[in-house]
Amino acid sequence: MHARLSRFAGLDPERIDETVRLFEEEQLPGLEQSAGFRGITVGVNHTAGQAVSIALWETEADMRESERIADEAREQAVATAGPARTPVVDHYEVVLHREATSESPAS
Numbered sequence: 001m002h003a004r005l006s007r008f009a010g011l012d013p014e015r016i017d018e019t020v021r022l023f024e025e026e027q028l029p030g031l032e033q034s035a036g037f038r039g040i041t042v043g044v045n046h047t048a049g050q051a052v053s054i055a056l057w058e059t060e061a062d063m064r065e066s067e068r069i070a071d072e073a074r075e076q077a078v079a080t081a082g083p084a085r086t087p088v089v090d091h092y093e094v095v096l097h098r099e100a101t102s103e104s105p106a107s
Helices: 013-032 060-065 067-081
Strands: 002-008 037-045 050-057 088-093
Touching (some): 013 037, 013 067, 050 060, 050 067
Antiparallel strands (some): 037 050
């Protein structure tokens, strides 16, 4: 599995929720239809004006094929949220991924 991590900083805290809503409505459906899409997690820190997304892909080729859609999503996020800095994008091979099960102890 492979992951694309996109980090945004210097966001206007009042525009973060609108940015996430637009991503979910307008960009996410295209990503979900992409070959090899395995999921996405989006996190925000309203106080610090930060956001992060981690998109998971079955193969590196699948992740690379989705770059156009991901670029469009970042461009829309920049236009909506107006970050003070350019988003940072990193690519990784996932070497460990575990999800909690119903039997897992609570943190």
